[in-house]
Amino acid sequence: MVEGMQIQVNGERRGCRVGSTVGDLLRELEINTERVAVELNLEILDRKDFDQRGLKEGDRVEILSFIGGGGPREGDGEMEACIYAR
Amino acid sequence: MHDDRLVIAGREFKSRLWVGTGKYKDFAETKKAIEVSGADVVTVAVRRVNITDRSKENLLDYLDPKKYIILPNTAGCYTVEDAVRYARLARAAGVSDLVKLEVIGDEKTLFPDTAGLIEAAKILIKEGFIVLPYTNDDPIVAKKLVDIGCPAVMPLAAPIGSGLGIRNPYNLKIIMETVKVPIIVDAGVGTASDAALAMEYGADAVLMNTAIAGAQDPIAMAEAMKYAVHAGRLAYKAGRIPRKLYATASSPIEGML
Numbered sequence: 631m632v633e634g635m636q637i638q639v640n641g642e643r644r645g646c647r648v649g650s651t652v653g654d655l656l657r658e659l660e661i662n663t664e665r666v667a668v669e670l671n672l673e674i675l676d677r678k679d680f681d682q683r684g685l686k687e688g689d690r691v692e693i694l695s696f697i698g699g700g701g702p703r704e705g706d707g708e709m710e711a712c713i714y715a716r
Numbered sequence: 717m718h719d720d721r722l723v724i725a726g727r728e729f730k731s732r733l734w735v736g737t738g739k740y741k742d743f744a745e746t747k748k749a750i751e752v753s754g755a756d757v758v759t760v761a762v763r764r765v766n767i768t769d770r771s772k773e774n775l776l777d778y779l780d781p782k783k784y785i786i787l788p789n790t791a792g793c794y795t796v797e798d799a800v801r802y803a804r805l806a807r808a809a810g811v812s813d814l815v816k817l818e819v820i821g822d823e824k825t826l827f828p829d830t831a832g833l834i835e836a837a838k839i840l841i842k843e844g845f846i847v848l849p850y851t852n853d854d855p856i857v858a859k860k861l862v863d864i865g866c867p868a869v870m871p872l873a874a875p876i877g878s879g880l881g882i883r884n885p886y887n888l889k890i891i892m893e894t895v896k897v898p899i900i901v902d903a904g905v906g907t908a909s910d911a912a913l914a915m916e917y918g919a920d921a922v923l924m925n926t927a928i929a930g931a932q933d934p935i936a937m938a939e940a941m942k943y944a945v946h947a948g949r950l951a952y953k954a955g956r957i958p959r960k961l962y963a964t965a966s967s968p969i970e971g972m973l
Contacts, residue, residue: 640764641769642768648930661767664810665774665776665810666765666809667762667805667808667809667810670806674805674808675808676808677808677810692764693764693767694762694763694764694805695809696738696761696762696775696786696806696810697738697760697761697763697775698743698746699736699737699738699760699761699789704788
């Protein structure tokens with residue numbers, strides 16, 4: 631991982647090359663963009679903008695996708711913990 | 717029953733059994749149970765991608781979005797703000813404008829916060845979402861949801877995952893008579909007869925998760941639910957006989973010795 635600046639991805643701090651875009655981050659994480667939603671500092675991004683949106687120090691990125699679910703208790707609970715904390 | 721298709725907001729649904737995808741042992745079991753159930757609508761939740769372990773499989777690798785209508789929910793959302801945020805994320809993740817809207821009011825009962833539900837539905841409908849609201853068995857709330865533009869309502873039979881069956885059939889009946897949109901009974905089904913009853917009362921569809929996923933044999937229960945929903949629908953359409961206190965002989969008296 632190339633250090634340069636610090637960002638937060640899904641609640642975890644990580645280093646990121648200066649000048650990289652959301653698209654670069656997704657490729658680095660090997661995430662197929664087909665069925666993901668990306669939030670950059672609470673703004674939901676359009677998929678076609680992933681390669682245009684640059685990242686800067688302290689940015690908070692959330693990458694979400696679909697998981698099995700029916701009712702509110704299901705899921706991995708991570709995001710729920712986040713909701714309660716806010 | 718090809719002439720008996722469910723249509724919501726111009727979309728045609730083949731199956732009147734809708735199923736959730738949570739709580740299964742693994743994706744293979746999820747896939748098999750859904751196949752056996754014959755459901756063409758499956759609900760999914762929106763959650764963070766695991767970025768540390770990319771080897772984890774994705775649910776949608778098992779459920780072909782061309783074969784199933786993927787219905788994202790806002791499960792786990794306790795505020796209008798969160799429900800709206802999750803609905804927008806679900807749409808951004810790229811399936812459709814459909815959302816099963818949940819605004820949960822209380823952790824213990826998981827009953828809907830109906831005031832929050834109406835507020836969130838208004839916001840999302842304005843943004844072009846097709847909002848299918850998970851609501852209480854309250855006819856007044858159901859009417860309000862329809863009035864603001866929900867093309868169907870999803871009243872609960874009993875608390876989510878409780879398996880208690882239909883706790884208030886009379887309220888469900890009143891909802892069915894009050895609103896002129898499809899009613900999908902959502903949550904609380906415990907076994908096949910509960911699903912059949914919901915359909916016999918006149919529900920347009922039934923959505924369940926735990927009743928199948930939590931059964932001793934989920935695949936067998938998925939099959940039972942398929943027949944229950946089908947039988948209940950047929951019985952509803954056939955029109956049951958009225959209940960009477962006393963007997964009416966089936967065999968004629970004439971010709972007796």
